[in-house]
Amino acid sequence: MKIATWNVNSLKVRLPQVLEWLATHTDITALCLQETKMDDPVFPKAEIEAAGFYVEFAGQKTYNGVAIIARAPIENVIINIPNFEDPQKRVITATVNGIRLIGAYIPNGQSLDSDKYPYKLAWLAALKEFIAEELKQHPKLALLGDYNIAPEDRDVHDIKKWIGGVLVSPAERAIFADLLALGLVDSFRMFEQAEKAFSWWDYRGFSFKKNAGLRIDHILLSSTLAPQCIACEIDVEPRKNERPSDHTPVIATLN
DNA sequence: ATGGCAGGGCACCCCTGA
Numbered sequence: 083m084k085i086a087t088w089n090v091n092s093l094k095v096r097l098p099q100v101l102e103w104l105a106t107h108t109d110i111t112a113l114c115l116q117e118t119k120m121d122d123p124v125f126p127k128a129e130i131e132a133a134g135f136y137v138e139f140a141g142q143k144t145y146n147g148v149a150i151i152a153r154a155p156i157e158n159v160i161i162n163i164p165n166f167e168d169p170q171k172r173v174i175t176a177t178v179n180g181i182r183l184i185g186a187y188i189p190n191g192q193s194l195d196s197d198k199y200p201y202k203l204a205w206l207a208a209l210k211e212f213i214a215e216e217l218k219q220h221p222k223l224a225l226l227g228d229y230n231i232a233p234e235d236r237d238v239h240d241i242k243k244w245i246g247g248v249l250v251s252p253a254e255r256a257i258f259a260d261l262l263a264l265g266l267v268d269s270f271r272m273f274e275q276a277e278k279a280f281s282w283w284d285y286r287g288f289s290f291k292k293n294a295g296l297r298i299d300h301i302l303l304s305s306t307l308a309p310q311c312i313a314c315e316i317d318v319e320p321r322k323n324e325r326p327s328d329h330t331p332v333i334a335t336l337n
Numbered sequence: 338a339t340g341g342c343a344g345g346g347c348a349c350c351c352c353t354g355a
Contacts, residue, residue: 091344119345144353190353190354192354247355284341284354284355286341286342328354
């Protein structure tokens with residue numbers, strides 16, 4: 083089976099692309115979406131189900147919003163991080179085919195001197211605690227999503243342009259390392275990859291054409307699940323669509 | 338140093354994203 087993550091930057095705009103992508107990737111069992119940007123009453127549940135999928139979601143107007151689309155039943159759903167007060171809808175957790183999936187849209191942080199930066203760090207600390215708890219009950223666990231963290235300098239097209247800002251700060255990278263210390267493995271780095279492999283490119287300045295991107299969308303696998311992973315790839319094709327998301331899917335193959 | 342593109346809300350300009 084394959085599991086995937088995709089920040090779609092508005093599901094209203096991107097739903098046709100998502101359904102088309104799933105139609106041509108029939109081996110993807112579960113897809114986690116971020117930035118659906120829609121409240122639950124207007125979520126296109128019927129359309130997705132009519133296309134043959136199960137779907138669970140948690141959204142809000144304008145910002146954030148997450149969902150899981152799957153070809154198998156989606157069970158034992160948890161919305162957001164328990165015991166962490168947060169009006170923003172950024173996490174959906176569920177079990178599909180016996181794998182515990184945590185789909186997350188980690189805060190951007192905006193800048194190191196913004197109020198949103200300490201929110202990001204506190205949010206990540208709460209997420210880490212939640213994952214530690216989930217791992218006790220669900221050893222086969224994957225954390226998929228838009229992390230808004232480029233873990234290493236090789237995940238940044240030009241580190242000089244990003245240093246001193248969010249996404250690459252030592253504190254954020256330290257929390258990423260804390261996730262790895264829970265036993266999680268960055269599935270992308272389990273395999274040999276091309277250099278300058280990114281999952282996001284700014285809409286501005288022909289960034290995609292110049293491959294001036296960041297690798298900030300990740301699939302981390304628990305130590306129990308990682309040995310089942312035989313591939314991880316970034317699919318850049320949807321970034322070439324008309325009206326693309328600025329992010330592109332990441333796919334992990336499990337056997 | 339700044340803005341550049343895109344989406345959404347809401348009213349035609351502003352906020353946010355990364």
